[in-house]
Amino acid sequence: MIKTEPRRRYWLIELIACWEGRVTSTHLQQFFGLSRQQASKDINRYLQEQPGNLAYCASRKGHLPTPAFKPAFISDDVAEYLNWMTGQRAHAMPVEPGYRLEHAILASPPRNVAPKVICPLVHAMRQNHRLEVDYGAVSKPDRDGRIIVPIRFVNTGRRWHLRAWCEKAQGYRDFVLSRFHGEPGLEGLQQTPLPPDTxxxxxxxxxxxxxxxxxxxxxxxxxxxxxxxxxxxxxxxxxxxxxxxxxxxxxxxxxxxxxxxxxxxxxxxxxxxxxxxx
Incomplete structure (x- = not known):
């Protein structure tokens, strides 16, 4: 196994904790091919170096970000998490300084997307849950509540969308992530199979x-x-x-x-x- 610098593991710890709301040694085991003992050591070492960021929750069997969570290894841009999660950027992890080539990247301003929005979306997507969301579109900025079934995240090149079944529209719609307000509320399991997304x-x-x-x-x-x-x-x-x-x-x-x-x-x-x- 190729050894990986601790900061890369710290990056993953913060990324998952921030955007999914819970990180465990299993995440490090699966991504880096570590033993459970080594993964636990890495998390404990992170806790020592970044005190106050994470706290263990026995009921959820993992470490959760605290209200004082202040990331030291990740940005506050949700695209960093989504690029990693969907495999769209193979080198989202930090790269060795001597391995880099001189380059410049035109950076678009990050969209205003909070972990409290992403965490329920990820959970609902994995568990086939319905969500009540507060969404404000440009065509209807006064916002309206609706119930959706999240299906997948979509990168349209300029921004990230959520493709979901919308019960109000009775159809599949694309929702810009930065236009969700508040925290989506769980509405239970999806009761009937969704129609085909033609x-x-x-x-x-x-x-x-x-x-x-x-x-x-x-x-x-x-x-x-x-x-x-x-x-x-x-x-x-x-x-x-x-x-x-x-x-x-x-x-x-x-x-x-x-x-x-x-x-x-x-x-x-x-x-x-x-x-x-x-």
């Missing part, structure tokens, strides 16, 4: 082309840039994610930008995709 289960392919208003040389440059085949870029995706992918590619389907150099790409199969777009 938009999620349907596979589609977006066909992008250079804006025809561009010169032949400009179109050729874009075709080369995106490694297009016969002047087309085919992007397979789930129908539920089609609009998010277009947004990420900065492809407008409502109106062409007056400047074709700004528009650059167009959706060639708009009619075929129309039913899946917002």
């Amino acid at each position: 938009a999620w289960d349907t596979q589609v392919s977006l066909i992008l082309k250079p804006d025809p208003r561009l010169s032949a040389a400009q179109q050729e440059a874009l075709a080369y840039d995106y490694d297009m085949v016969n002047g087309e870029l085919h992007l397979p995706t789930r129908a539920a994610l089609a609009q998010y992918l277009l947004n990420e590619m900065q492809v407008s389907v409502k109106m062409l930008d007056g400047n074709p150099a700004a528009q650059q790409l167009i959706l060639a199969n708009h009619e075929e995709m129309k039913e899946w777009l917002f």
Whole structure:
């Protein structure tokens, strides 16, 4: 087994404690391949070095963050936890300083997502529970209560969403994590099987082309840039994610930008995709 520096284990201890509300030696055993004895030693060593952050709870058989919890190894951005949990960032763990290459990353401002929101969502997702949530959408900022069944977290490129069955809308909806208010309340087990999530289960392919208003040389440059085949870029995706992918590619389907150099790409199969777009 490759030895791992204690700070990496401390990172995981804080990450799980903060966003799931409870950490045990089993977490360290599973992730690092440690013995139970070694995992327990790591947690005890963390408790000594970061006193007051965690407290053992006998009824829950694990260490819980205290009201004074102040992380020393993680950020307060929920994306750090979700990237690790969903495996979207293989090197979310701290990297050896000598192993790094010089680089820069454009960082978007973190969204306002609190552990008290994430913990119930994670619990409900794993236990098939219903939740009562207070959610405020941009289209309806006055907020409204609703009962949902969380299904999965979705990274749309710019932010994290929760895909869930909404009892009020009687359909699957995407909820921006930073728009939940307060703490979701458990409403018991899901009583009946949910209907199929057609938009999620349907596979589609977006066909992008250079804006025809561009010169032949400009179109050729874009075709080369995106490694297009016969002047087309085919992007397979789930129908539920089609609009998010277009947004990420900065492809407008409502109106062409007056400047074709700004528009650059167009959706060639708009009619075929129309039913899946917002």
